[in-house]
Amino acid sequence: MSLGKIIDKKYNDLSRRIDMQKVPEHIAIIMDGNGRWAAKKGLPRSFGHKSGVSVLKEILKASKKLGCKVLTVYAFSTENWTRPIEEVNYLINLFCEVLKNEIEEIHQESIKLKFIGDLTPFPENLKKIIYSSESLTKNNNTFLLNVCLNYGGRQEIVKVAKELALKSSSGEIKPSEVNEELFNSELLTQGIKDPELLIRTSGEKRISNFLLWQLAYSEIYISDVLWPDFNEFEFLKAIIDYQSRNRRFGGIESLPNESFEDSQYSS
């Protein structure tokens, strides 16, 4: 059998194992390992970021094909400003280029594009293309792609706390009315269901200030593969692993006729 056929067979075997009724609706991804991927090849870190873009396209297509509805990716964190200025500038230019080159296809695919984070510090040319991309795709309803830029989970929580404190001091709400629902309504992800699955590539086992509130009950899948080497095949492995999990949300497994004594060690 040729190598191509072996790969096709492995892919078909994996995709057959997916339960299409249990595909997560919202998947969050920490696309990590671009720099290490480039360094391993003796290339500048920028090559890793550039290669990461085509992987994102592949995973976006695969998510849509599986029936997933929302993908949220961590493209630039509040901490990423501490990188060398050349790398920060490279990433900003890359975001501009990718948006310019891909927005038509994104729109044709009926994908809504949303940017999450504080865009204030970015240059005007990037902000302009971000706003026009959001506006062009705002009525698309097949799929939502959230790109987190200058995003930090703690900063988001502090922002919500400030909004609620202001509303409380102006008398718009009472402190006793603050609850999870109200908190949710002030989040940058307001109106979007929390991710059922978080994928992080490159083997790192951290959340790194990503969606701290929203990931409270998400299943976490760590792939050892560096982001530029991640692909649809690895993505299917993550989905299969997720589908093997028993999501209990702090409760106990709800099996028919199962007594407390039977299940007390399973949490």
Ligand code: FPP
């Ligand atoms: C983390 O790898 C990756 C980033 C900080 C940038 C990710 C950006 C892309 C893949 C481009 C996406 C483009 C758009 C328009 C959304 P790292 O540099 O931290 O890798 P390392 O841990 O190996 O150093």
